[in-house]
Amino acid sequence: MNSLVMFLIVGLVAGWLAGQIMKGKGFGLVGNLIVGVIGAFIGGYVFDAVGIASYGMIGAIIAALVGAVILLWVISLVKK
Numbered sequence: 001m002n003s004l005v006m007f008l009i010v011g012l013v014a015g016w017l018a019g020q021i022m023k024g025k026g027f028g029l030v031g032n033l034i035v036g037v038i039g040a041f042i043g044g045y046v047f048d049a050v051g052i053a054s055y056g057m058i059g060a061i062i063a064a065l066v067g068a069v070i071l072l073w074v075i076s077l078v079k080k
Helices: 002-021 028-050 056-079
Strands: none
Touching (some): 002 028, 002 056, 028 056
């Protein structure tokens, strides 16, 4: 239960930060949570593929943030 709450907090923070970085392309509280959680998976995959290790809460947020930014960028390409 505790790790699920931490995963959701990481996803929410990463989704919100990605929305700010991508100039307001966020999707509200629930949408940012979903973007952050999906971004965590994408970021973990990208970090593994490149050979970057992330540790602790800050590392998880950074990996999820990178993944969420990539996800928002792809969504913005598809919307055009």
